[in-house]
Amino acid sequence: MSIVAFVGTAFFLYRLLSEQKDATIQLLRETVSTLKDQLVEARRTTPDVLAQTLSARAKLLEAELERMSKDNGATKQEVTVVAEKLNSARAEIEMLAKQVEIAHDLLEDFSCPFCGLPMTVRNYFSESVEYQGREIDVDHEYVEYECGYAVRDGKPENECPGTKLFPSK
Numbered sequence: 001m002s003i004v005a006f007v008g009t010a011f012f013l014y015r016l017l018s019e020q021k022d023a024t025i026q027l028l029r030e031t032v033s034t035l036k037d038q039l040v041e042a043r044r045t046t047p048d049v050l051a052q053t054l055s056a057r058a059k060l061l062e063a064e065l066e067r068m069s070k071d072n073g074a075t076k077q078e079v080t081v082v083a084e085k086l087n088s089a090r091a092e093i094e095m096l097a098k099q100v101e102i103a104h105d106l107l108e109d110f111s112c113p114f115c116g117l118p119m120t121v122r123n124y125f126s127e128s129v130e131y132q133g134r135e136i137d138v139d140h141e142y143v144e145y146e147c148g149y150a151v152r153d154g155k156p157e158n159e160c161p162g163t164k165l166f167p168s169k
């Protein structure tokens with residue numbers, strides 16, 4: 001599994017969420033579960049390996065730059081080329097770190113905070129109520145996870161069965 005596919009899924013999920021809040025439950029569930037598998041896989045291999053490769057490349061380029069700056073024969077252009085390569089390697093490392101961070105955050109947002117099972121329902125709705133003679137809209141949110149843990153307007157409604165086994169952090 002490539003980091004590109006992994007990151008692609010993360011961004012797909014991100015887009016899906018910002019564009020349509022009432023995303024299809026099943027799709028969300030499948031995406032989260034795929035993302036979760038991929039994150040496990042990615043944690044085991046890709047980001048570390050890729051980060052190491054990139055660090056090694058940056059180190060090599062740094063050494064080369066150092067050597068060139070002392071070497072009077074090296075042209076200014078040669079030095080510039082190496083410096084540019086070094087900058088792009090640094091940018092790649094930063095981007096990778098950011099993407100991994102985004103994926104982690106997304107995964108946390110869509111998993112039960114106690115047992116880590118995926119979110120299955122997320123509903124938003126707004127209700128018109130009368131308040132001091134005026135109509136106002138009150139927003140509601142209902143979230144449910146595969147284990148049964150549910151949160152309504154920020155308040156837990158159903159307990160996670162995993163709570164007893166794995167007390168909250």
Ligand SMILES: [Zn+2]
Nearest residue numbers: 112115147160
């Ligand atoms: Zn749970």
